[in-house]
Amino acid sequence: MSVDIWPPVAPAQLKIDEDAALARELNWLLDELQSTLKTLKASLEETYALLAPTDPGSTLVVSTPRHEAVKGHVTRVGTRLVKGSIQLRLKTLPAQTLALDPANPIHIPELTTLNTLLTQSVDILSFIVSESTNSRKGGGGGASIDPKFLSTQLRLLSEYLAESLALIKGPQLTDQAAVPDTAWTSSSVPPSCFAPPLPANLSFYFTLQDASLVLYLRVLEPADAPVNFGTKLALAIGTARRLEHDEADRVFGFCPEGADAQSPITASGSVNVPPKLERTRSIPGGRGGGMGKGRGTETQVYVREKVRVESADPSLLSVSAKLGALGHTLLLARQNLGVVMGDDEDELKVAE
Template sequence: MSTLVWPPVTTGTRLHNQEESTRLRELEWLLASLQDTLRSLKAGLEECAHLLAPVEPGSTLVLSSLRSENLKGFITRVGARIVKGDIYLRIPSLPPPKPQTSYKLSISSLPTAPTMMLQQLTTTRTLINACLDVVDATCWTGDSNNADFVSSQMRLLHDNIQEAKASLKGWTDSQKPWNEDPMDENAFMPPLPPNVAFHLSVSEAAVLLHVRTLEAAYPNTGTNTPLSFTPGGVVSSYSGLSLRERLATALGGPRPAFHDEAHEVFMYKGQEVRVRDKVRVESQDPSLMAAMAKLGALERSIALSRRALDTVMGKADDDDD
C-alpha cells in the first residue's frame, strides 16, 4: 500500500498562505455564528433579569429553624427589597413580653421606614444589566467583524456573568460580615431591640437569616483582664468556659452559650460585644435558584465560545482563565 499523498502537499510560502487563508475564512464564519450565540445569551440574560425584577406580589419565603422552635415566621421579597415579614423568636436571652410565648419582630410597612435590602441581589441585577449592554454593544455598536474587539467583549461578558453568579452563591469579597453591616432598628415596628442583631444575606441562591442576641464583651465584674486576641481582629478565650462562667452557672446564673461564635468578641456599632444566642435559618428561593442555574448555563456557553474564538485567533495559550 502506498503512503503517498496525491496531489502532493506544497511547502514553503504557498502552504503558509493557504493555511492563513483557511484560518481567516474559519474566523469569518465563527464571528458570524457568534452573533447568533450572543442573541441567545441575551435572551437568557433577560430571563435572569426578569427572575430578579421587583414584580409584585413578590416571593413569600417561610422561615423555620431546624429541629427547634427558636424561630418561625415569613418574609416577602420583591426584587432586592424585603417589604414585609413577621418573625417569632423563642430564645433564652430574649424573653417575650407577658403573656406572649414568643418575641415578635415585625418589618415596618411605614413609608418613612428604612428600606430593608438584599445588597447581593442589587449587585447581581447591576451585573446582568451590564451584560445586556455588552451584548448590545457587540452586536450593534461595535465592529462585529473585528476579532480582537469581539474577543475583548466576550471576555468582559464572561467576567460579569461569573461575578453575578458568585453574588448569588454568597460570601464574595465585597460582602460585609454581619457586625460591619448592622440593620437599621427603625426598619422594624416596634424598633429592633438594641441587643438584637438581625442580618439577611444570600447563600447558594437561598435567603439566609441570622438573628443574634448580644451582650457586652467585658461587663464590670471586678477585673480588667481582657480575653486573648487572635489574628484577624477577633477576640477569643483559651478555654470553652472560664471559672467565672462555671461558678455563675452553678449559682443559678444564665446558661453558657453554645454556638460557633460563643467565645468570640466583635466590634458592633462601636462597641465590643459577644454573641449570647444565635439562630440561623435558610429559606430556599425558587426564583433565585432558577436565576443561578441559568447564569451557570450562560457561563458555560460563553466559555466555550471564547475558547473556540481564541483557538482560531491563535491565542488559546496566551490567557490562563
C-alpha cells in the same frame, strides 16, 4: 510518515493560502456565533427579569425547621425585603414579634450587586449583537465584527457571569469556619427597618448562601457587663450552661446605629453606580442585610446566642441554574473563537 502537497507549493504561497483559509474559517465562525449570542442575550434577559421588582413579590418562610425559636415570613420584591413578621422564642430574650416597616425596606447588598452585574452583562451582550449586526449590514462583502474586540468583550462578560454566580452561591461553609464573617458588626439591618425599632442588643443580619436567603440572629451583651453572682454559681455547679456556638467567648466591635448609612438606591431597587462597574475582589456593598460601613461608636460585645435560618428562594435557585448554563455556553463559544484565533487556552479561563 509525512504528508506532502502535490503539486509542490512554494513556502510563500503556502503561507498565503493558509492565512486565507484561516480568514475564511474565522469569518464563518463569527457568522455562526451570531445566533449563539442572540440566544445568550434572550436567556440573560430572562435571568435578569427574575430579579425585577415586580409585585406582589416572593413570600419566603423564615422559620427554624425543628423548633419554634424563629417563626415567620418576609416578602422580597426585587433586591429588597418590603414586609414581613417574625416571632422570636429565643433562650436569652423575652418572646417578641419583629415586624418590618414597609416605609423602610431592607436592602440586600448581594442582590443589589447581583442586579448591577446582570445589568452590565445585558448591556455588553446588547452592544455586541448591535455592533455585529451593523458590521454585517455595512460591510458589503459579509464583513463581521472585529474578532479581537469580540474576544475581549466575551471575556469581560464571562467575568461578570462568574462573579454573579459566586455572589449568589456565597462562600462555602468550610471557608466561613476557617475565616469567620464579621461583617454583621457594622452592616447588620438598621433598627429603623422595624416598627417598633429593633432592640439594641439584637443583631439582624441577612446574606446569601447556595441561592437561599440566610438570616443570622445574634443576641448581644456588653463585654464589660458584670456577671450576676447567681449566674456564676449556676455555671460553676452545672445547673446552667452557656449556649455553644462558633462565636462564643469572642469580643466583637459592634456599631448598633452604623448600619443606618444607606447606599444610593433607586426606586427600582438598583444601585446608582458609574457606567463602568468597578470589579474588585471584594463585592461592592459588603455582605449582610445593611448598607455601608458603621459610622457610630463601637461597642465591645459578646454574642450570647446565635441562630441561623435558611429560606429557600425559588427565583434565586432559578437564577443560579441559568447563570451556570449561560457560563458553560459562553465558555464553549470563547474556546471555539480562541482556537481559530490561536489564543492560549489559559487565557480562556476566567480568573477565580
